Amino acid sequence: MRRSVSLRFIVPLALGAVWASAALAAPTNPPPEHKLAGYSAYELLPVAVEAGIEQKKNAGKVIAKVEENMRASVGPILATWNASADANAANKLVIEPRITTLHKPSGAGRFFAGALQGDGKIVINVRIVEQPSGKVIATPEFYQRASAIAGAWTLGAHDNSMLQRVTALVANYLSGNYNEAVGGATGYEP
Numbered sequence: 423m424r425r426s427v428s429l430r431f432i433v434p435l436a437l438g439a440v441w442a443s444a445a446l447a448a449p450t451n452p453p454p455e456h457k458l459a460g461y462s463a464y465e466l467l468p469v470a471v472e473a474g475i476e477q478k479k480n481a482g483k484v485i486a487k488v489e490e491n492m493r494a495s496v497g498p499i500l501a502t503w504n505a506s507a508d509a510n511a512a513n514k515l516v517i518e519p520r521i522t523t524l525h526k527p528s529g530a531g532r533f534f535a536g537a538l539q540g541d542g543k544i545v546i547n548v549r550i551v552e553q554p555s556g557k558v559i560a561t562p563e564f565y566q567r568a569s570a571i572a573g574a575w576t577l578g579a580h581d582n583s584m585l586q587r588v589t590a591l592v593a594n595y596l597s598g599n600y601n602e603a604v605g606g607a608t609g610y611e612p
Contacts, residue, residue: 448610451595453603454550454560458596461552463507463514464500466492469546470520484524484585488544491586492519495593503600513552515559519592520547542568544588548595560599564591565610 469489475481496517523545543566550560568584588609595606 448612449608451562451564451606451608452560453605454599455603456559457603458515458550458559458600459503460508460511461503461513461515462509462511464503464517465514465553466496466500466517467519470518471524472520472522475521475524478524481524485521487582487585488521488546488589491589492592495586495589496596499593499597513555513557516551516553517596518549518551520549521545522547542584544584546588546592548592562592562595562606563608564588564595565608566591567611 469485469492471481471485476485500517521544523543525543546564548560548562548564549558550562551558566584566588591607591609598604598606
């Protein structure tokens with residue numbers, strides 16, 4: 423009797439925990455329409471920004487840093503792909519990154535206000551387009567967040583690493599979908 427009563431309470435709790443963890447699982451980016459191999463060339467466009475982001479404090483520095491990180495993480499991948507590109511292919515592949523959300527506290531702000539500056543966050547949408555046809559192959563979205571407390575304790579280093587992590591997610595998505603269209607991580611933290 424005692425055992426059956428405890429099982430009546432434990433089993434639903436365990437099932438609820440499993441369902442909750444499935445509901446809170448991080449979403450993944452869908453795979454592109456087909457693998458990314460087989461194009462005549464590969465090009466990375468400069469990082470674009472949504473309207474209004476460039477007016478934010480320190481946005482110019484942050485956008486320049488994202489561009490630098492994007493070139494450092496995605497550039498070598500595309501250089502390798504271009505070296506073995508199919509010269510007979512009709513289309514080239516163009517990668518178009520765009521920052522749609524940005525909040526990155528400055529180092530001085532972190533020093534003086536600490537966690538009161540809030541969490542750092544960045545969202546980058548990437549359009550992967552065949553040219554000259556203009557056909558969109560994929561539109562993955564990548565998120566990264568820097569905890570306000572971690573940013574305060576590291577005097578902004580955690581905020582800076584957020585910019586590296588988001589471009590690494592883009593690079594991982596591209597390289598992971600080169601030979602087979604499998605999708606990839608978004609970086610979203612529930």
